Amino acid sequence: MIKNYLITSLRNIRRNWNFTVINVTGLTLGLACCLLIFFTVRYELSFDQHHQNVDKTYRIVRHAKAAGDKGYNPGMMLPALEALKNDYPEIKNLLACTYAMRETLITIGDGATRKKFSEPFYSVSFIAPEYFNIFSYKWIKGSPMTSLKNPGSVVLSEAQAKKFFGNADPMGKTIKVSNKKDFVVTGLVQDPPATTSLPFTTLLSFSSLKDFGAFTNWDDWVSSYGGGQMYIRLPEKLSKAQMEKNLAALSKKYRDPKDAAEEQFVLQPMNDIHFDNRTQNYAGRTISTGMIWSMVLIGVFILVTACVNFINLATAQALRRAREVGVRKVLGSTRGQLLRQYFSETGILTVLSIVLALIVAQLALPYVSEILNIQSKGVLFIKDPSILLFLLGLAVVTTLLSGAYPALVVSGYQPILALKGKMKSSGNGQSNLRKGLIVLQFTISQVVLLGTLIAYTQMKHFRTMDLGFEKDAIVSMPIPDTEGGKMEALYAKLSNEPAIKQMSFSAFTPMSRSNWQTAFKYENDTEFLDYEVVMRPADTAYVKTYGLQLLAGRMYLPADTMREYVINEAFVKKLGFKNPADAIGKRLTIGGSSVKLPIVGVVKNFNTYSLHREIIPCALTTSKGNYGTLGIKLAAGASPDLIGRIEKAWTQSFPDYLFKYSFLDETLNSFYEKEEKLFQLFKILAGIAIFIGCLGLYGVVAFMAESRTKEMGIRKAIGATAFNIFSLFSVDFVKLVVVALVIASPIAWYFMNEWQQDFTYKADISWWLYVAAGIFAIIVALVTVSFQSIKAALINPVKALRSE
Template identity: 85%
Template sequence: MIKNYLITSFRNLRRNWNFTVINITGLTLGLACCLLIFFTVRYELSFDRQHKEVERVFRIVQHNKADGDKGYNAGMPLPALAAIKSDYPEVKDLIACTYAMRETLVTIGEGASRKKFSEPFYSVSFIAPEYFKLFTYTWLKGSPATSLKNPGTVVLSETQAKKYFGDADPMGKTIRVSNHRDFLVTGLIKDPLPTTSFPFNTMLSFSSLKDYGSFTNWDDWVSTYGGGQMYIRLPESLSKERMEQNLAIMSKKYRAPKDAAELELVLQPVDDIHFDNRTPNYAGRTISKGMIWAMVLIGVFILVTACVNFINLATAQALRRAREVGVRKVLGSTRGQLLRQYFSETGILTIVSVVFALILAQIALPSVAEILNIQSKGIVFVADPIILVFLLVLAIVTTVLSGAYPALVVSGYQPILALKGKMRTTGSGQSNLRRGLIVLQFTISQVVLLGTLIAYSQMKFFRTMDLGFEKDAIVSMHIPGQGPGQLETLYAKLKSEPGIKDMSFSAFTPMSRSNWQTGFKFENDAEMLDFEVVMRPADTAYVKTYGLQLIAGRMYLPADTMREFVINEAFVKKLGFKKPEEVIGKRMAIGGSGVKLPIVGVVKNFNTYSLHREIIPCVLTTDRGNYRTLGIKLAAGSSPALIEKVEKAWTASFPDFLFKYSFLDETLNSFYEKEEKLFDLFKILSAIAIFIGCLGLYGVVAFMAESRTKEMGIRKAIGATAFNIFSLFSVDFVKLVLVALIIASPIAWYFMNEWQQDFTYKVNISWWLYVAAGIFAIVIALITVSFQSIKAALVNPVKALRSE
């Protein structure tokens, strides 16, 4: 019996090969998308789940209640570590501070054999032994309890050790960090999993941090560094709520009353760090759970679109198969047997599609992984049992979704009516169903298309918005250290180059991922005000180099330490002054300093953070000890060889370090990498959804053209033109696309408006986007319909009238 079902199914599929190809193509694309989305969702949800009892491990985060959801800061003041250990001994061995470094130079060996490695942000970090009581690592050599106990020790990941020392045993060897201090290798661990928010591969002993001389203040409860974070494991006897109450008590004990009232300390679950867009993490990668479920929804939509194709084509072919059903029923077939017959056909299509989808998904995986920033090297879908189980479930669901309705409809035909050929597919419930399903397909397609257009508008807005400073033709590079006269020597070597227009030494570029926020005291206030300022230490050429606009007062005078301040408009407004001139001459003290210095100028607002955040109060001042960036403004038409000259001068000034540079506009574009990748994903998904929808539309029109051949012949015989016949096929489908646009527009607006909530600066969703989406969908539908309608219109009416 099963053999008979299969033979008959193959025969029917071969006979209607064109519809079979359409169905397989649509299902293959739909299943491949579902498979890749399942893999992506599974990957994202597995972040930081590898640690034992991770549900009891938390990151201590500062929350400025005045700033709401924008006021979360992952950085913690360093004195809090000793305070928590002292005041709450039950957790003193369960709390650890991780002080991750910015881009760091690591040197191996001496003399001619010396090798230099530039390690990226946060891959090198100072770590205390307590860290390994919170997080799970596989140790190959050394001990979590002792390897980082002593100053001057380091633990390397397996890949990092191989990079530094090749196949040699790294234990007992030394590395030099930033040409500042040697560290002895005392431990070796397996590489962190890709799904981690802690991508440390070079772990330095935390006890070395003070001696190392990082920019830290062990007595400052105000200033924070984003790379200095604190983590705590709570014993079972201590609840999250109770510990947060303890932190509030500690804050009141050590902080100024205003700071303690404004800045609350909250515990953020470690397994939630990856999904919280309010705070960054060391991996530099977050994704909201809302976005994950949106991906799941899109995957479901695309699969439904593919299944709709099958239903549409199957019901369209119902008339052709009516006599077959009548004969089978007359010969004794039961409805159950007919159901099994049609489900076997659907099953064969699904199985073939699953195989093709598996191949297509494996081929597409590297490209998709690159777009979504997923590490996919070495992943083979057929070797993953969870993937195979998912595919099996997906195949069953697809078979049921695609085959249930057509099988029930066709198997329910009355044999007498079927044999007399009195079954109809037009003007009936089946016809209305097909129209409804086409509307559903194009609704899904246009929701994704509108999302793509809105994402494009937002990204264009980011690229063209006035940031308050110049970003084009500016090259920035890291300054690794400052010996006596080094900055002046480098400046002297570069200032004579004709291609260099301006240059400035500073701590940061105007907009930067690295930021220094601190409190301040204004005028005669004895306590700090209830908001922080972002610092931009820089020399006097900073304003000219980056094109900032001085709107009141003057630029501060040259100095090596803080002597005078220039502030931005946002700071003036926050202080309550109406005009920038009113603040000139006022005095303030920054951070823990008790010395109040004058404000001598005001600059026009410029963005210091990405466009996810609003412009906040900013202070420019001289502070040579914090200059870590050289910005060079290139003249128009500068030769590429100029960079080589800059490198030569830089290398002569810092021979022990590696030269690296970046163009400021490219760096700023990278701030929106997540949004750019989302836009790329939208483009791909919208193209697939539209393509699958057009496949189904093409199939339905093809069947309609075939079933109405005689009608077309009569119309042509009485004078209908090819355009008349094209219009006959097209008008109904254009109406359906317009209905789909009306349904899709509010859905797309809602979801994209929610997505835009992550941005302080966002583009308005204009009406023309909906018009553009509608026109595009109509054009695509007309092109799809035209293939078959024009073919039908050009058929010789004599041949058409002879057809049965």
């Protein structure tokens, strides 16, 4: 019996090869999307799960109560480490500070054999032995309790050791960090997995940090550095709630009463770090749980859309197979046997589609991995047991979804009517169902299409929004050393370049990933105010180089240390002044300084953070010791070899460092890399959803054209033109598309409005976007309908009537 089912199924599939190709194409695309989404979701959910005690591990973060969800900061004050260990000895060996460095220079060897490596943000970190009581590492050489105990020791990952020393044994060898201090390799660990929020590859002994120099001091309970974070594994008898009470008591004991009241220390579960957009992590990669559920929902929608295609196309073939059903029933076939027959056909097509989907998904995996920033090794899906299990479930679900309705409809035909060829259209109920399925397909397609248009509008808003400073034709490069006149020597060499309009030394560019945010006092205040100011230490050329607009007062005078302040409009407003000029002459005490310095100027607001955050109070001032960036404004038409001349001058000034540069506009665009990749993903999914929807629409038109052959013949016989018949088919589907747009618009608006909540500066979504999506969908529907409708319009009425 099974053999008979298979043979018959293969014959029918071969006989209707055109419908088979459409079915398999739709199912293949739908299943490939499901496979890739499953792979992506599983990858995201696996972050940090390789640690044995991840369920008991937390990161201590600061929460400014007044700022709500935007008031979370993972950077902790350094003195909190020893205070916690002293006051709560039960966590002494389960608490560690990870002090990760910004971009770091590593030097290997001396003289002619010297090699220099520029390590990315947060790959180099100071670590204490207690860190390994919290997190799981596989040790190849060395010991977790002794390798980082002594100052001047370093543990490397396998890949890092190979990069530094090749195939030689790294143990006992020396590396120099930032041209400051030598570290001896005392251990070797396995490379951290791609799914980690702690991507450290060079682990320096924490006991070396004081000697090396931290960004904040060890007695400052006000300032913090975002790379200095604290992690804790709670012992069995200590609950999260109790530990947070301990943190509150610690804050009250050691901090200024006002600071302790306005900001609390809270525990963030390690399992949440990858999914919490409010706080960043060392990997620089987060994804919201809402986005994961959206991906799952899109996968389900695309699979349903592909199955709807199968249903519509199978229904279109049902009339052709009516006589076959009648003969089978007359010969004794039961409805159950017919059901099994049609399910076997569906199963064969599903298995074929799954095989093709595996191939398509594997070919698309590198591209999808690049878009979604997935560090995949490109291993064949077939080697993964979880993928095989998922495929099995997918095959069963797809077969049931795709085959159930057509099998029930066809197996229910009455044999007498079927043999007489009087099986016409399937009745209003089934007709409405088909129309409903088409509306469902186009609703899904238009939701994704509208999402794509809204994402494009938001990204365009990012690119065109006035940031309050100039970003074009500006090159920035690091200044690793401010001592010994090296900065001045570099400036003198570059001053002779006619293609350079302006130059400025500063701590940061106007908008930067790195920011110095600190507390301040106003005039005669004895306590710090309840909000912080972001600092922009820079020389006097900063305003002209970056095109900032001075609204009142003057620029501060040249100096090596802080002498005067220029503040922004947001600062003026926070101080309570309506006019910028009113702030001139007022005095501020910023950070840990006790010196009151005057405000001498006010600049127009400019964005210091990405557009995810609003503009906050900002102060510009001179502070040569904090300068770490040189910004160069290029003249129009600068020659391509100018960068080479800049590099030569820079290398002469800083021969012990690696030259790197970047264009400011490209750097700022990278702030929205996640959104750009999401936009690319939307475009792909929109294209797939629309294509699959068109296949389904083609199936319905094919069904209508076949079931209404006589009607078309009669209409042509009494004078209907080809355009009349084309319109007859098209109008029905235009109505369905309009209905789908009405349903899709509020759905798309809701989800994209939620997505835009992550941005302080949102693009206005115009009504024309919805109209454009509707027009596009109508055009696509008309193009899809045109082939079958024109074919029906051109049919010979004699042949159409003879078919009856």
